[in-house]
Amino acid sequence: MIEKLPLWEAAKQEMENYHFVAGAETQPKWDVSPKIAINVAVAGRFDDGKPTSIQNYIDEASRVIEAGACGIHIDFTWVTDDKGRRLDRDVPPVEAYSAVLEPLRARFGNAFVSNLNVLNGTSFDICVSPAREGLAEVAPCAPGHPEAFCVPAVQALEEAGVKPELAVHSSGEIELAKRRFIDTGILTKPYNWLILYGLPFNVGRTLVSGTWVSDAQDMTQHMFLMVDQIRKIDPTSVITVCAAGRASLYMTTLATMMGLHIRVGTEDTPWKYPNSDARLKDNLEMFQMAKDIAGLLGRTPASANEYRELIGKPTKS
Numbered sequence: 001m002i003e004k005l006p007l008w009e010a011a012k013q014e015m016e017n018y019h020f021v022a023g024a025e026t027q028p029k030w031d032v033s034p035k036i037a038i039n040v041a042v043a044g045r046f047d048d049g050k051p052t053s054i055q056n057y058i059d060e061a062s063r064v065i066e067a068g069a070c071g072i073h074i075d076f077t078w079v080t081d082d083k084g085r086r087l088d089r090d091v092p093p094v095e096a097y098s099a100v101l102e103p104l105r106a107r108f109g110n111a112f113v114s115n116l117n118v119l120n121g122t123s124f125d126i127c128v129s130p131a132r133e134g135l136a137e138v139a140p141c142a143p144g145h146p147e148a149f150c151v152p153a154v155q156a157l158e159e160a161g162v163k164p165e166l167a168v169h170s171s172g173e174i175e176l177a178k179r180r181f182i183d184t185g186i187l188t189k190p191y192n193w194l195i196l197y198g199l200p201f202n203v204g205r206t207l208v209s210g211t212w213v214s215d216a217q218d219m220t221q222h223m224f225l226m227v228d229q230i231r232k233i234d235p236t237s238v239i240t241v242c243a244a245g246r247a248s249l250y251m252t253t254l255a256t257m258m259g260l261h262i263r264v265g266t267e268d269t270p271w272k273y274p275n276s277d278a279r280l281k282d283n284l285e286m287f288q289m290a291k292d293i294a295g296l297l298g299r300t301p302a303s304a305n306e307y308r309e310l311i312g313k314p315t316k317s
Helices: 007-016 052-067 094-108 145-160 171-182 216-232 245-257 285-296 302-308
Strands: 036-040 071-074 113-116 138-141 164-166 192-195 238-242 261-264
Touching: 036 285, 052 094, 052 285, 071 094, 071 261, 113 302, 138 145, 145 164, 145 171, 164 171, 171 216, 192 216, 216 238, 216 245, 238 245, 245 261, 245 285, 261 285
Parallel strands: 036 071, 036 261, 071 113, 113 138, 138 164, 164 192, 192 238, 238 261
Antiparallel strands: none
């Protein structure tokens, strides 16, 4: 109970017993989850058009799963393999994804979450076939893609028990996601968002419009804005931020500090640092850097089942 004193006596005692700061215990712990889901997008999209192979996908994924990644994102868009095939066009998606996933499942079982793009195919049904065939647990879908594709695609994912991941590249795409998927009741909670900004675009208007991120201030302002807008829609949303473009791991370091989750990998950036042209050796190097940063900030990688629980999917043994 506070002692009652006249003003000047209280002031006299306060100066005699002056302390510069209050006790550290008066500050409550910050609301930052000790667990962080670190997914890895293993495609080498910035390899200057060099051919890759299915085996390369398997090897890159295996190394990061062994190191503790909770999920693997696989995308064959614009990728030519060592046999001269466009993996997004010349090979049916179920066949291409199965060629990567079967060896990984044989080795790691359900110790990773499969995140697959459903963008490619000569028909809508072929596009979503990896989800319907049970290959994907999570699949990204950009709200800014044409309505005739993205709305039925999210519906198909929900019907197949695959968790849609709303890949938003700008603030406006967040509002579009709300209108197309949330206000219509198509999407079920928890809403699962993937913030993917900072990549350069070649024209002013594309299927997904980007953002201009030229320094840490741009990067930070965009992220705070986009996260705040998502939280206004639903404060319980799960939010993952991609290491993308020149911002590289600076972007995911800020997301880690904010208590969000991250996706790293050579699909969205070739660079180690924003202020140099040093390139990443491989996905494992980037994952280890992100894992180390998380550890220094008091967070540890979530397991595959912890990530499944987070996004509302059943765990697997």
